[in-house]
Amino acid sequence: MADKSRECFLDILRIIACFCVIVNHTNSDIFLNTAPGSITWFVSLAYFFVSKIAVPVFFMISGYLLLGKIDSPKKSFQRIIRILAALIGCGVIYSIYNTYYLDPEPSFSKVVKDFSDIYYDSPSNALWYLYAYLGILLMLPFLQKMTSLMTKRDYHTFFVVSGLYFSVLPILNHYIPLATISSELKLPLFEGNILLLMIGRYFSQFEIKKTKRGFVFASFGFLAMLALNVVATYFEVFRTDYGYLFFDNRNYFPILIQSVCVFYLISFIKLRGKTERCISYIGSCTFGIFLLSDMIIGLLKPELTMLSDIMHPFFAVIIFEISVFAVGLAVAMLLKKLPLVKKVL
Numbered sequence: 046m047a048d049k050s051r052e053c054f055l056d057i058l059r060i061i062a063c064f065c066v067i068v069n070h071t072n073s074d075i076f077l078n079t080a081p082g083s084i085t086w087f088v089s090l091a092y093f094f095v096s097k098i099a100v101p102v103f104f105m106i107s108g109y110l111l112l113g114k115i116d117s118p119k120k121s122f123q124r125i126i127r128i129l130a131a132l133i134g135c136g137v138i139y140s141i142y143n144t145y146y147l148d149p150e151p152s153f154s155k156v157v158k159d160f161s162d163i164y165y166d167s168p169s170n171a172l173w174y175l176y177a178y179l180g181i182l183l184m185l186p187f188l189q190k191m192t193s194l195m196t197k198r199d200y201h202t203f204f205v206v207s208g209l210y211f212s213v214l215p216i217l218n219h220y221i222p223l224a225t226i227s228s229e230l231k232l233p234l235f236e237g238n239i240l241l242l243m244i245g246r247y248f249s250q251f252e253i254k255k256t257k258r259g260f261v262f263a264s265f266g267f268l269a270m271l272a273l274n275v276v277a278t279y280f281e282v283f284r285t286d287y288g289y290l291f292f293d294n295r296n297y298f299p300i301l302i303q304s305v306c307v308f309y310l311i312s313f314i315k316l317r318g319k320t321e322r323c324i325s326y327i328g329s330c331t332f333g334i335f336l337l338s339d340m341i342i343g344l345l346k347p348e349l350t351m352l353s354d355i356m357h358p359f360f361a362v363i364i365f366e367i368s369v370f371a372v373g374l375a376v377a378m379l380l381k382k383l384p385l386v387k388k389v390l
Contacts (some may be wrong), residue, residue, distance in 0.1 A: 056328025101304035108245025237296035333377030
């Protein structure tokens with residue numbers, strides 16, 4: 046049986062999502078420091094909303110690979126230990142980096158204090174995802190048993206309930222206060238991250254047909270939702286003097302639909318031979334790139350400043366993001382040569 050975890054389109058999705066994480070953490074300074082309504086503002090904002098597919102795609106990949114089967118307690122435990130090891134290792138690295146590179150008055154006690162906060166606070170801007178993923182892994186044995194019995198109709202019902210409650214209703218509440226319902230009505234089983242896992246599992250279980258019509262429809266859906274995010278955000282500027290990024294929420298239907306469309310579109314890609322092996326290897330390095338990305342962004346920040354002095358800041362940030370990804374890839378490749386680190390990455 047083929048190894049699903051190394052399906053080529055999943056590796057392409059991993060690479061795209063990993064790069065989008067870097068974009069999400071580097072591009073927003075452009076539109077936030079630019080007058081709303083300018084061409085630069087619109088382009089940078091659109092680029093920002095493209096990058097928001099990162100986390101949904103990661104969760105959908107997890108659902109595609111992990112749901113619908115029953116893992117042994119040992120396997121479930123190994124997954125949890127791996128993420129804990131990554132979190133602790135990054136806690137050490139980022140504590141040293143935050144103290145000795147960013148703090149004007151570094152000391153060992155500050156390193157210890159920074160690391161001691163790891164049990165409740167992410168060691169870097171990106172690594173909150175590890176806490177969210179740990180929560181998924183703790184629930185995974187129950188989710189696996191549940192999805193192993195679900196029919197296509199069950200999934201459709203789940204998508205409707207979860208989508209309406211977590212993706213549509215909050216937007217209605219934002220514009221129509223009377224649409225607000227009691228905060229005591231909670232649907233934790235249908236929560237947004239679980240919805241993304243279920244969508245990934247749906248793709249895996251039912252093998253969605255890849256047709257030319259489907260490709261066109263998904264392409265249109267992605268562009269339409271991207272346009273909706275940008276246009277709606279532009280009008281949000283006139284509703285409030287600050288905090289106009291209301292639509293920056295992966296649970297809301299515009300980003301959700303964008304992400305599903307990307308997942309479907311990339312599933313069309315079939316590669317063979319050396320190209321497939323190359324993509325597969327880069328895909329296997331993306332977890333390491335993701336873990337190190339915030340530190341590399343900080344270390345390479347002078348490059349962005351230099352580039353911004355000689356070219357338009359939008360082009361400068363794209364070159365900078367490619368550099369961050371390339372350096373992260375090189376470091377991850379080296380780290381994967383270490384046996385203990387390889388097991389985590």
